[in-house]
Amino acid sequence: MIYNEMLQAKKDKQKLVAVLIDPDKIEISHIPEFFIKVHKSIITHVFVGGSTDEGKKIETVTKTIKQHTHLPVLIFPGSHEQITAAADGILFLSLLSGRNPEYLIEQQILSVSKLIDSKLEIIPTGYILIDGGVETAVQRVSKTKPISQEEKTVILHTTLAGEFSGKKLIYLEAGSGAKKMVKPEIIKQVAKKLQIPLIVGGGIRSKTQLNEAFQAGADLVVIGTAFEENEAFLLELKK
Ligand code: 1GP
DSSP states (O other): OHHHHHHHHHHTTOOEEEEEEOGGGSOGGGHHHHHHHHHHBTOOEEEEOOSOOTTOOHHHHHHHHHHHOOSOEEEOOSSGGGOOTTSSEEEEEEETTOOOHIIIIIHHHHHHHHHTTOOOEEEEEEEEEBOOSSOOHHHHHHTOOOBOTTOHHHHHHHHHHHHHTTOSEEEEEOOTTOSSOOOHHHHHHHHHHOOSOEEEESSOOSHHHHHHHHHHTOSEEEEOHHHHHOTHHHHHTBO
């Protein structure tokens, strides 16, 4: 079980790193070569998804990834249309920072027909969009506002409301391509109070930022854009 392994890693203080693969941004033919690099790096998880899947490639991309890796593959869907049983599991997201019912419950209901008979491990995840200094795709697509990094209490209370309502993970998200990652002081404040594993992503482009996120208390860090722009960065994060 992927989630139980995450809990164990948290207990053991073993830090996890996910590569985020946007199906619109990767060539299927490049996947085998990409994963040779992934396996040399400290990556422990693979997330697949994006705010949109214009090329409708997620199923093929996920199947191809599964053929080339032993790492757990989780769908990180921008909508119910991105759900594919080819993965191992799904981050079943609720956008708790927003007030758009479409992303709080409607998309989740629309997902059920695909999930009900699948073997996907479903991990309820409170997804919290934090201002990363630039309008991100999540903001555009979800038509919700991120929480300002100045609103520390709102961020803390939103994450804890997620935990208290039964989410198994909290994902603090500055948005793909964010200019500013979630500040370490915010991660720290949340990590101190949260019992469940904490995912942090958006705008992390260096080893220093990765370490800052971990030192502040992130259990799993997600990196997408930095690998899309420079695959050599994977090798800088060598095992
Ligand atoms: C986006 O948190 C992830 O959902 C990763 O963001 O692409 O900025 O690394 P980046």
